[in-house]
Amino acid sequence: MKLIIAYIQPEKLNSVKQELFKAEIYKMSVTNALGCGQQKGYTETYRNVVNEVNLLKKIRIEIAVSDSFVDKTVKAIIKGAKSNQIGDGKIFILPVEEVIRIRSEEHGEIAVG
Amino acid sequence: MKLIIAYIQPEKLNSVKQELFKAEIYKMSVTNALGCGQQKGYTETYRNVVNEVNLLKKIRIEIAVSDSFVDKTVKAIIKGAKSNQIGDGKIFILPVEEVIRIRSEEHGEIAVG
Amino acid sequence: MKLIIAYIQPEKLNSVKQELFKAEIYKMSVTNALGCGQQKGYTETYRNVVNEVNLLKKIRIEIAVSDSFVDKTVKAIIKGAKSNQIGDGKIFILPVEEVIRIRSEEHGEIAVG
């Protein structure tokens, strides 16, 4: 099993969710984050003082899937998030050793989906 | 060493914390997240327009433990979070290669606890 | 490739960022979290009722790097975050199997930086 972590632009959350639903991936967890990457950020001014903002608002999605679903998931995310502009984001794939569903105490593949 | 990531219902945080303390696990990190899972969500209405809310508020707990503590930790979380209802949440276990305590620069098992 | 997760004191974010920039690590993601660790917390009082606060505000940094950068990154974080006081935080290093840049769909090492 894998844990897919994706950082995307906030405004893309809805379209990513839709692509995932189309790919029949219904489970995910979302947090918001600040990201620093190739996208340079922008300058804010407050009371005429200029501040460089290089921590930009990003959405972080976490999806645990069984190995066979990894590709499908990644594709769906890319489809939903890609706009060909700097700042589109990144996907990280990490190994997961075990998944447990709290309600039923089921383990492994059966608990992921 | 392992990293245990648990998604639980917000109102269960206190009882999970208590169970963990009983099991002598005192270290953890908590963030809040929005989750999408088997639990269907609910409908909100605003100005008589109906919106499906399928991103529900969840609490995300991260606990790094040495291998021998994994079982104890998982059990404590389940004990604290389980209500046998859809939405109780999930636990993911990931491998951790190294842990470092910033203050002392200690590495490995000694730094986890 | 590795995913470095660091929990630090909120007020250290700026100096950690600066140390990372000096080490030419420009990419990272930041969230805020509540942490429970060796640092005992403090007591809040509200309307003369005393509450133990043992979930303290922390900053969580996530940095994906190729293996050769791990050391440099860890050192930079420690340099920026260390004050030799309890609560300075922890660093966890997890294996990463794949990284994808959404914009270009590049995979692997090239996508990390």
Next chain:
Amino acid sequence: MNKILFSLSLFLFTLGAGTSVFAEDAPVTSVTATAEVVAPAPATAPTPPPEVTLSTDKVIAETGDDGTVVSQTEKNSAFSGSLTAVWLLITGSLVFFMQAGFAMVETGLTRAKNANNILMKNLMDFCVGSVIFFLVGWGFMYGKMGLEAGKFIGFSDFMLSSSNDTMSWFFQVVFAATSATIVSGAMAERTKFVSYLVYTLVISGLIYPISGHWIWGGGWLSQMGFHDFAGSTVVHSVGGWAALVGAIMLGPRIGKYVKDEKGKIRVRAIQGHNMPLAALGVFILWFGWYGFNCGSTLNGMDLSMTHVAVTTTLAASMGALLAMTATWLISKKPDVSMTLNGALAGLVAITAPCAVVSPTAALAIGAIAGVLVVLSVEFVEKVLRIDDPVGAVSVHAVNGAWGTLAVGIFGDLAKLSNHGRLEQIGIQALGIVSVFAWVVITSFILFFIIKKVIGLRVTEKEELRGLDIGEHGSEAYNGFQIFSNM
């Protein structure tokens, strides 16, 4: 639930529609300044207004708007009447604004997940209250029984039918609303919305007007010489005691009292979510209180209004100052929310005696109020284990009683009803006790019936998730990340 609400609206509406809504049939107050209209009806006065020049001006020959010669006497009367109208409209508007203050204080001192609910309660208790007070409340409070004021209840002038005393009605309706809205704070974060609507209908239409009649409507307490200038008892204690009964019958919020490992019950603080809002609310209330207390001269020519402003200011300041000191001593830090309560406690306490005590006495009254509110909150919360999220009982009921008693202790007897000091204290105490009894009994019955018929409290699940989603289907702070587990 919908049905209950629907019939409630229907009820109000049909009652209203029962009389013709067309202006021809229900003649509107004449818009011209004539002395007859402007003379403030003494019967509606909180305290019989002191004899002022005004009252010597009642004899008028003609209305004067038809071009006939208008005598100087009449003009004098028109001036003082108009000044009184201006005065009561503006101070009444300030009292109305206190609704915003209550809404902000109560919202700020409770949790984010229940903010919508408490806002709705604060808005609707005014809306329901003003309509029912128009339909029947005013009639019970200031109506006559036959030819004179009844001892226990009034019974005429429903819907402003026979009299047309719009000026007094406006000033009084905002007071009625204040009384009702106090309760929402004590019952916050767990009460069913529809039950709250029913409660507010009854307190504004029946409970408040009847005890109000005793004191301000010419009833038995006023006949005895009981003095409550602007309503420490009439308004604040009535709301406060009802709040107490409500909080008891609801039980504490989940998580307020928890058993620790040894089975000992521990009190937990459930923090409010927005202190700037709460502080703003207190500033608004204090601001509105100048309308509440000074306006209660009921007469734009009565210069005691300036004295009232001074005593009000000093008591409120001392209340905040001493409450802060008390919490600083108890918990080693000056607590914000208790200090805010302290200012309100000082204001509630000075409300009854503001016109009859010296500024120095006002300092003392406020100081005692500030200490009292802190001790009372401790007692209610930790000893009695009653969960009153915003401290409404301690602020309004306890300090309402204290202020009423202070009239007897510090009041200028010459301005009161020619009783000796001890006698006056006795009368004040009698008033406190009888209003206590009246409100506790009636509101117990009320809440008991509501509990049996509709239920008083939301489900545990709804309470945990927040009443905003449960009762209103939406959240107050959309987009904000909030730890709702607390």
Next chain:
Amino acid sequence: MNKILFSLSLFLFTLGAGTSVFAEDAPVTSVTATAEVVAPAPATAPTPPPEVTLSTDKVIAETGDDGTVVSQTEKNSAFSGSLTAVWLLITGSLVFFMQAGFAMVETGLTRAKNANNILMKNLMDFCVGSVIFFLVGWGFMYGKMGLEAGKFIGFSDFMLSSSNDTMSWFFQVVFAATSATIVSGAMAERTKFVSYLVYTLVISGLIYPISGHWIWGGGWLSQMGFHDFAGSTVVHSVGGWAALVGAIMLGPRIGKYVKDEKGKIRVRAIQGHNMPLAALGVFILWFGWYGFNCGSTLNGMDLSMTHVAVTTTLAASMGALLAMTATWLISKKPDVSMTLNGALAGLVAITAPCAVVSPTAALAIGAIAGVLVVLSVEFVEKVLRIDDPVGAVSVHAVNGAWGTLAVGIFGDLAKLSNHGRLEQIGIQALGIVSVFAWVVITSFILFFIIKKVIGLRVTEKEELRGLDIGEHGSEAYNGFQIFSNM
């Protein structure tokens, strides 16, 4: 963009500087109370003030501040004049405070990422508006054409030059600002800031004063007997219709209307981010409305002010009550934001008829307003598919029209201009329609020109990220974690 703004400022400033700024040349109103100064100019009255004692006092022999004997007649006049000044200053200040109410309502009902922008709009429409109203607006509205009031426009007294009616100007400028500020809500979250500034200059300087002249400035509608006591049409409908045109020409916010899989368009709710702020705003507006309606007696001696306070209170309460009931029935939950709209709808509707209908009629007017606003929001949003984030069109335009019509339906004909009921209804309808036509046409032209010359709407990217960063370079809630994707 800078240039536009810069020239705008320069324009205002040079216009101002064109006349001498030194006090010697431009004599200031005499500060002494003399009857001539205090007599409120009847021409500026929303409705011709009823004949009061005051107006019989105009004959004075001397000014009296040089020590000569002052006759009693003159003193009477000074009293009533001063009372009127006090009355209008205070009620005018209350109306000014409504700006805060609008700012809070509009901010609360939109998203956090656009909060700075909407605050700036609400502040600047008053600032730009008051300056332009001083320079030209007042002259168009209350000026004369030759010797008497023009039928369609006034043209004198620019910059308060010939008259020195500072009292009336102050009371009127806050009304003009109310009208302008209504539009910002309907155009929220997508309008270019600089375009908004231009719009506000034109509505406050030209569109509002001209239709205002027809009704309050002695123009053709007032001559026909059209009655709009405090401005349901003059103020609220004017703002509301301009809001409608603006919202149409801008188009809906991104994400408001989305196509689902089957290509069907679905309406999505875009929730406001701060309900406590919105509720506070409504309380502030309601509070200010006592100034708006009661102050519109324009005369401190006119006792109809107390009647107005009663009808205003009851209509607002019924508006909120019925709007709540309606949304409860439609969506199974009592919606907070629609209930808030309901209170405002009741207030808007009672604004025109408040002085000429009975309290019972006020209940009915408010009740209908409450239902109307809910249905109108449904219609505008779901059928017409116009995106009006705060419901400004339904609250101000639709209920402004309803209130104006209600004058004809429920009004006391004796207080109106001696027309029969049907005739009066007809005149009211004519007024509604002509103001609708005037505003829709002129504001269409205005927005059309702005769209072509500067552009009306921000870029998609800016809209998604929020106007706060795009237009003002900073965020409203620094440090808070907010899901800005919504």
Next chain:
Amino acid sequence: MNKILFSLSLFLFTLGAGTSVFAEDAPVTSVTATAEVVAPAPATAPTPPPEVTLSTDKVIAETGDDGTVVSQTEKNSAFSGSLTAVWLLITGSLVFFMQAGFAMVETGLTRAKNANNILMKNLMDFCVGSVIFFLVGWGFMYGKMGLEAGKFIGFSDFMLSSSNDTMSWFFQVVFAATSATIVSGAMAERTKFVSYLVYTLVISGLIYPISGHWIWGGGWLSQMGFHDFAGSTVVHSVGGWAALVGAIMLGPRIGKYVKDEKGKIRVRAIQGHNMPLAALGVFILWFGWYGFNCGSTLNGMDLSMTHVAVTTTLAASMGALLAMTATWLISKKPDVSMTLNGALAGLVAITAPCAVVSPTAALAIGAIAGVLVVLSVEFVEKVLRIDDPVGAVSVHAVNGAWGTLAVGIFGDLAKLSNHGRLEQIGIQALGIVSVFAWVVITSFILFFIIKKVIGLRVTEKEELRGLDIGEHGSEAYNGFQIFSNM
């Protein structure tokens, strides 16, 4: 720390209790309208009130509340006296409400982690201030020295003992509080709470009353013909200069001035956390300012009040407009917080000259104030490197001075004290400079002593974590996720 506070409370209390608190001994103002009571004491007037009819009415035969015949003259006096009481109570209440405005502005423009602290400061400076102003401040400011007003200080009427001028006291105490509260903004986010309490005691009890005596209490500046109608210097500059000294002695907040790699000091923006709150605060302040400026006629019969409302409105509007333009030009975006400051700058600047300049001059005064505040903030922050989080020095001190000078430049000399223009400008400048010197010296001594004895600044750790937890043990926005690292 507790001890300090405790003794402070004790001190205030015992001082109060020193005189009897029982009403019999300390007779309360008579509540009946008699001319003697109502005649506003000219000595307490900001400016000697223009001769109005009122002052010719002082001769009365009887008090009239014992049933004897009351002459018409006396009634006239009662009318004007009552109108003045109504006027001053309401405008005074508006000025009180400005405390809420200051609290919201200062809270909104600082960080979330210090919100509780700044709210407490804003509340407590009024509470401490009003009590000390009652005990001694009023006596120093408006008391007599022997039989006439002292040149430098008053010394009688402590605790309103000999006079009973409750009306004037109420209006004056809210002014004193305004002056004190200005300082909290400049010293925000790093000052020890207990030190702030001590500071506020001294400024309200000593520093403000003494310079106030010079100008409004009949002292040497007023004797020279110095004119400050509503307090640009008396209130705002006093607060502003004390703020300057405080900000200097505290030093900047951690993170405000940072060294970059090359050792160059860079100024960083530390953003406020809640712009809607800050904007609300400005609206409240503006609203209250109508009380501040118009009420300063001190006389309900003085029709210059309407002129004041006009100049106040125009100057504030131009202030906001020009400040917005200036920041738009400087930083390419119209900055919200500077625009808010601009409105306040316009208001501060027009405060002194509002009654003696033409509307057109008011436009100019406001416009200059708007530009001045932007330049001054730049200068203080970037050149002087003084960290004033909310711009209090630039708004209140700099524009207070500008407004005071503007009296000389634009004022109608006929309304001033018969000096030539240059002479008047000189007198105004002298007043500005002497008040500057007085405040800077005394507040330097004050802060120096506090620094040595209790310490002025919290620890670095406490500052980083936020003063809410450090000083008050709880947070302002419980449950919200906030990035507190900024």
